[in-house]
Amino acid sequence: MLPTPISARFSQRSPKLGGGITASTAYHRHGRSRARLDVLLTRARVTNLGLILLGSFAALSFLVNLSYYLSSSCAPGVVAFGHPPGSILDTIEREDEVKGLSHLILVPGHGIWKGWNEEEKLDEEKWVLEQYQLGGGRVSAWVKHIETGAELALQDENSLLVFSGGQTRRNSTTTEGESYLRLASQTGMFKPNHRGISDLEPFRRATTENYALDSFQNLLFAIARFHEYTGRYPELITVVGYEMKRKRFTDLHRAALRWPADRFHYIGIDPEKEAPSARNGERQNGYLPYTRDTYGCHDELQQKRRSRNPFFRYHSYYTSSPDLTGLFDWCPGTPEGGPTVLYPGQLPWHKPR
Structure with missing residues (x-):
């Protein structure tokens, strides 16, 4: 006083x-x-x-x-960053056909293609690979993933094909997603006899997601990229990947995002020569770790993300998909009841019971 x-x-x-x-x-x-x-x-x-x-x-x-x-x-479900600023929105003009897309077709990346023509798509020398990815027909399986994704996109005019995968290798400045889309374009997977698309004109219903560092982020970030590209969230999701990773996507990642099971489809394609040890490796190094750490943000899985981000990249989706902010940041631990507690906040695709 x-x-x-x-x-x-x-x-x-x-x-x-x-x-x-x-x-x-x-x-x-x-x-x-x-x-x-x-x-x-x-x-x-x-x-x-x-x-x-x-x-x-x-x-x-x-x-x-x-x-x-x-x-x-x-607090879960609360928008922290608001809407994109006008300086960003002024650069975006979506066509009506893009605004109406409703089906997300996701092809997760596993390697980086550095070739330029049809003859080089199956040549391991034209791929940036980890040592364990050499041989076994993995490259052939990846090409089939890309081909299947392109075929599905051509069949459904309401779909957006998203190749997802970040800049994960120190010896390449290209992202996995970009290399997959380039392979699809350079090898003629988007045929000119489909709806008047020419070889020189890019396929408008295919894009890349350039930040995901693991399978969980492949799915979450592809949804965010779909929203960034179309201005809306998908109503249906189809994932094209390894058959041995089916349960990881359908039982764990889909459930972690609380995406409705009846609007989620998975197409599995494994390498023809894949060794039996690969399935055991998927179970021990992929599926089981996510059963203990649903959002991949602790210890082993978090360290994998760090090792796959040599160029310190981070995504733009806080701005373009602000209503997913709580989900992006959700990392349950002991105070919340354990690392498998599902995100409890409101989601754009969540229907209250």
Whole structure:
């Protein structure tokens, strides 16, 4: 509080009243309540009452802003970043046919193709591969994944084909998704005899997702990329990948995103010469780790993401799909009940029961 104004103070030399009682004593005995009110209402540069009101307003404002900040940053389902700024939206003009797309066809990436023509698509020398990916017909299976995705996209005019995979290799500046789309285009998978598409004209219903570092992010980021590309979320999802990864996608990743099972399809294609050990490897290094860490954000799976991000890339979907912010950041641990607790917030495709 401000000091009591001089005009409201009693002189130290108060005259004595009868019985030896000073005026000051009488004041304190009989007028204490009135004195306090007088002090509050006495004029000063800022009255004490005014100061209290200003302080109360400031405190209330602080609490309101703090509550908003915490709810935006932490509470599931709350939009933290708002809508994309006008400087971004001004660069985007979607055609009507793009706005109406509703079927996401996802092809997750596994390697990076560095070839340029039809003859090089199956040549392992034209792929950036890990040591364990050499031989066994893996490259052939990846090409079939790409071909199948392209065929599905051509069959369904309401679909958007998304090749997903980030810049995961130190010895390549290309992303997995970009190399897959380039392979599809360079090898004529989008045929010119389909709906007037020429070899020189890009297929408008195919795009890339360039940030995913694992299978969970392949699915989540492909949904976000679909929204970024079309302005809406898909109604149907089809994934084209390894058959041995079917359960990982259908039972774990789909469930982690709470995507409806009746609107999710999986097409599995394994290498023809794949060794039996590959299925065991998928179970031990892929499926089982996700049963213990649903969102892949702890220990072993998190370390895999770090090792696959040598160029320190991060996605743009906080801006283009802000209503997925809570899901992007959801990483349950012991305080929330364990690393398998499903994200509880509202989702664009979630239908309340």
